[in-house]
Ligand SMILES: CSC[C@@H](O)[C@@H](O)C(=O)COP(=O)(O)O
Protein backbone atom coordinates (compact mmCIF):
# COMPACT_ATOMS: atom_id res chain seq x y z
CA UNK A 1 0.00 0.00 0.00
CA UNK A 2 1.08 3.61 -0.65
CA UNK A 3 3.19 4.88 2.30
CA UNK A 4 1.22 8.16 2.58
CA UNK A 5 -2.10 6.29 2.76
CA UNK A 6 -0.73 3.94 5.42
CA UNK A 7 0.57 6.82 7.53
CA UNK A 8 -2.78 8.64 7.37
CA UNK A 9 -4.66 5.41 8.20
CA UNK A 10 -2.44 4.91 11.25
CA UNK A 11 -2.97 8.51 12.34
CA UNK A 12 -6.74 8.02 12.08
CA UNK A 13 -6.49 4.94 14.31
CA UNK A 14 -4.33 6.86 16.81
CA UNK A 15 -6.82 9.74 16.93
CA UNK A 16 -9.90 7.49 17.30
CA UNK A 17 -8.16 5.57 20.12
CA UNK A 18 -7.12 8.79 21.88
CA UNK A 19 -10.69 10.15 21.62
CA UNK A 20 -12.12 7.00 23.22
CA UNK A 21 -9.53 7.05 25.97
CA UNK A 22 -10.11 10.75 26.75
CA UNK A 23 -13.86 10.20 26.75
CA UNK A 24 -13.58 7.20 29.12
CA UNK A 25 -11.62 9.37 31.54
CA UNK A 26 -14.19 12.20 31.41
CA UNK A 27 -11.78 14.69 29.85
CA UNK A 28 -13.85 15.61 26.76
CA UNK A 29 -17.48 16.30 27.76
CA UNK A 30 -20.02 16.79 24.95
CA UNK A 31 -18.08 17.93 21.85
CA UNK A 32 -15.16 19.38 23.83
CA UNK A 33 -11.51 18.71 23.01
CA UNK A 34 -9.54 18.16 19.85
CA UNK A 35 -6.81 15.76 18.78
CA UNK A 36 -4.10 15.81 16.11
CA UNK A 37 -1.23 13.77 14.81
CA UNK A 38 1.57 14.93 12.49
CA UNK A 39 2.10 12.88 9.32
CA UNK A 40 5.49 11.97 7.91
CA UNK A 41 4.91 14.25 4.89
CA UNK A 42 4.38 17.29 7.19
CA UNK A 43 0.58 17.43 6.97
CA UNK A 44 -1.42 17.37 10.20
CA UNK A 45 -4.31 14.96 10.73
CA UNK A 46 -6.84 16.61 13.06
CA UNK A 47 -10.40 16.18 14.28
CA UNK A 48 -13.24 17.99 12.50
CA UNK A 49 -14.92 20.74 14.47
CA UNK A 50 -17.92 19.80 16.58
CA UNK A 51 -17.50 16.00 16.86
CA UNK A 52 -17.91 14.02 20.09
CA UNK A 53 -14.41 12.66 20.69
CA UNK A 54 -15.64 9.39 22.17
CA UNK A 55 -17.58 8.48 19.02
CA UNK A 56 -15.20 9.62 16.27
CA UNK A 57 -15.49 7.94 12.85
CA UNK A 58 -12.61 7.78 10.36
CA UNK A 59 -14.35 10.52 8.31
CA UNK A 60 -14.10 12.86 11.31
CA UNK A 61 -10.32 13.06 10.82
CA UNK A 62 -9.14 15.47 8.11
CA UNK A 63 -5.81 17.02 7.11
CA UNK A 64 -4.53 20.59 7.29
CA UNK A 65 -1.22 22.24 6.44
CA UNK A 66 1.17 23.75 9.01
CA UNK A 67 -0.79 27.03 8.83
CA UNK A 68 -4.05 25.22 9.65
CA UNK A 69 -5.53 25.41 6.14
CA UNK A 70 -7.60 22.31 5.26
CA UNK A 71 -6.48 20.39 2.16
CA UNK A 72 -10.16 20.06 1.14
CA UNK A 73 -11.86 23.47 1.52
CA UNK A 74 -15.23 21.88 2.38
CA UNK A 75 -13.71 20.35 5.53
CA UNK A 76 -14.02 22.39 8.74
CA UNK A 77 -11.13 21.50 11.04
CA UNK A 78 -11.20 22.01 14.81
CA UNK A 79 -11.78 25.63 15.80
CA UNK A 80 -8.49 25.38 17.74
CA UNK A 81 -6.37 24.07 14.86
CA UNK A 82 -4.02 27.08 15.05
CA UNK A 83 -2.96 26.07 18.58
CA UNK A 84 -2.03 22.58 17.33
CA UNK A 85 -0.07 23.99 14.36
CA UNK A 86 1.76 26.39 16.66
CA UNK A 87 2.98 23.50 18.84
CA UNK A 88 4.20 21.52 15.80
CA UNK A 89 5.98 24.60 14.45
CA UNK A 90 7.82 25.18 17.73
CA UNK A 91 8.60 21.54 18.44
CA UNK A 92 9.33 19.81 15.11
CA UNK A 93 10.08 16.54 16.95
CA UNK A 94 6.51 16.36 18.33
CA UNK A 95 4.05 14.01 16.64
CA UNK A 96 0.76 14.38 18.57
CA UNK A 97 -1.20 17.12 20.37
CA UNK A 98 -4.15 16.62 22.73
CA UNK A 99 -6.63 19.15 24.10
CA UNK A 100 -9.13 18.23 26.83
CA UNK A 101 -11.61 19.93 29.18
CA UNK A 102 -11.33 18.06 32.49
CA UNK A 103 -13.10 19.17 35.66
CA UNK A 104 -9.75 19.56 37.46
CA UNK A 105 -8.15 21.77 34.79
CA UNK A 106 -11.30 23.88 34.51
CA UNK A 107 -11.83 24.40 38.26
CA UNK A 108 -8.19 24.84 39.29
CA UNK A 109 -7.45 27.32 36.52
CA UNK A 110 -10.44 29.44 37.59
CA UNK A 111 -9.45 29.33 41.26
CA UNK A 112 -5.73 30.05 40.79
CA UNK A 113 -5.14 33.80 40.70
CA UNK A 114 -1.50 33.75 39.57
CA UNK A 115 -0.33 33.16 36.00
CA UNK A 116 0.69 29.52 36.56
CA UNK A 117 -0.14 26.40 38.51
CA UNK A 118 2.84 25.01 40.40
CA UNK A 119 3.09 21.24 40.75
CA UNK A 120 5.77 20.25 43.26
CA UNK A 121 7.13 17.14 45.00
CA UNK A 122 4.99 14.59 43.17
CA UNK A 123 6.61 11.35 41.95
CA UNK A 124 4.47 11.52 38.79
CA UNK A 125 6.25 14.74 37.73
CA UNK A 126 8.73 12.34 36.14
CA UNK A 127 6.22 11.74 33.33
CA UNK A 128 7.25 15.13 31.89
CA UNK A 129 10.23 15.64 29.60
CA UNK A 130 13.51 16.21 31.44
CA UNK A 131 12.16 15.49 34.96
CA UNK A 132 14.13 12.86 36.86
CA UNK A 133 13.05 13.34 40.47
CA UNK A 134 10.03 14.16 42.62
CA UNK A 135 12.13 16.83 44.37
CA UNK A 136 11.31 19.53 41.87
CA UNK A 137 8.50 21.78 40.73
CA UNK A 138 6.95 22.29 37.32
CA UNK A 139 5.05 25.40 36.27
CA UNK A 140 1.97 25.01 34.10
CA UNK A 141 1.24 28.41 32.50
CA UNK A 142 -2.36 29.70 32.67
CA UNK A 143 -3.63 31.80 29.77
CA UNK A 144 -6.87 33.78 29.72
CA UNK A 145 -9.53 32.15 27.57
CA UNK A 146 -10.30 33.82 24.25
CA UNK A 147 -12.72 32.84 21.48
CA UNK A 148 -10.31 34.48 19.04
CA UNK A 149 -7.85 31.60 18.66
CA UNK A 150 -5.31 33.60 16.63
CA UNK A 151 -5.22 36.16 19.43
CA UNK A 152 -4.84 33.38 22.02
CA UNK A 153 -1.99 31.86 19.99
CA UNK A 154 -0.22 35.25 20.07
CA UNK A 155 -0.39 35.25 23.88
CA UNK A 156 0.94 31.68 24.12
CA UNK A 157 3.73 32.29 21.56
CA UNK A 158 6.47 33.72 23.87
CA UNK A 159 6.09 30.83 26.31
CA UNK A 160 7.46 28.25 23.89
CA UNK A 161 10.91 29.56 24.75
CA UNK A 162 10.36 28.27 28.31
CA UNK A 163 9.76 24.72 27.09
CA UNK A 164 6.46 24.18 28.94
CA UNK A 165 7.31 20.55 29.93
CA UNK A 166 3.80 19.83 31.24
CA UNK A 167 1.91 21.73 28.53
CA UNK A 168 -0.38 24.68 29.30
CA UNK A 169 -3.88 25.47 30.50
CA UNK A 170 -6.43 27.94 29.16
CA UNK A 171 -8.34 29.38 32.12
CA UNK A 172 -11.82 27.94 32.59
CA UNK A 173 -11.32 25.96 29.41
CA UNK A 174 -8.77 23.12 29.38
CA UNK A 175 -5.30 21.71 28.82
CA UNK A 176 -2.95 21.39 25.86
CA UNK A 177 -0.28 18.66 25.95
CA UNK A 178 1.94 17.11 23.29
CA UNK A 179 4.36 14.24 22.76
CA UNK A 180 6.68 12.71 20.19
CA UNK A 181 3.91 10.24 19.33
CA UNK A 182 0.33 9.52 20.42
CA UNK A 183 1.21 7.10 23.28
CA UNK A 184 3.63 9.69 24.73
CA UNK A 185 1.09 12.51 24.43
CA UNK A 186 -1.55 10.32 26.12
CA UNK A 187 0.85 9.44 28.94
CA UNK A 188 1.65 13.14 29.47
CA UNK A 189 -2.05 13.99 29.54
CA UNK A 190 -2.73 11.20 32.00
CA UNK A 191 0.14 12.37 34.20
CA UNK A 192 -0.97 16.00 34.10
CA UNK A 193 -4.60 15.12 34.82
CA UNK A 194 -3.51 12.94 37.76
CA UNK A 195 -1.47 15.82 39.19
CA UNK A 196 -4.30 18.34 38.65
CA UNK A 197 -6.73 15.97 40.40
CA UNK A 198 -4.27 15.69 43.33
CA UNK A 199 -3.89 19.48 43.49
CA UNK A 200 -7.68 19.92 43.48
CA UNK A 201 -8.12 17.34 46.28
CA UNK A 202 -5.46 19.07 48.38
CA UNK A 203 -7.13 22.46 47.96
CA UNK A 204 -10.40 20.91 49.17
CA UNK A 205 -8.63 19.52 52.25
CA UNK A 206 -7.17 22.91 53.07
CA UNK A 207 -10.31 25.08 52.79
C1 LIG B 1 -18.16 21.97 23.89
S1 LIG B 1 -17.59 23.55 23.43
C2 LIG B 1 -15.84 23.32 23.21
C3 LIG B 1 -15.29 24.11 22.06
O1 LIG B 1 -15.67 25.46 22.14
C4 LIG B 1 -13.78 24.01 22.01
O2 LIG B 1 -13.20 24.56 23.16
C5 LIG B 1 -13.31 22.61 21.84
O3 LIG B 1 -12.50 22.11 22.59
C6 LIG B 1 -13.80 21.80 20.70
O4 LIG B 1 -13.83 22.55 19.52
P1 LIG B 1 -13.71 21.82 18.10
O5 LIG B 1 -13.95 22.90 17.10
O6 LIG B 1 -14.77 20.74 18.09
O7 LIG B 1 -12.34 21.21 18.06
Ligand SMILES: [Zn+2]
Nearest residue numbers: 032033173174
Ligand atom coordinates in the same frame (compact mmCIF):
# COMPACT_ATOMS: atom_id res chain seq x y z
ZN1 LIG C 1 -11.50 23.51 23.94
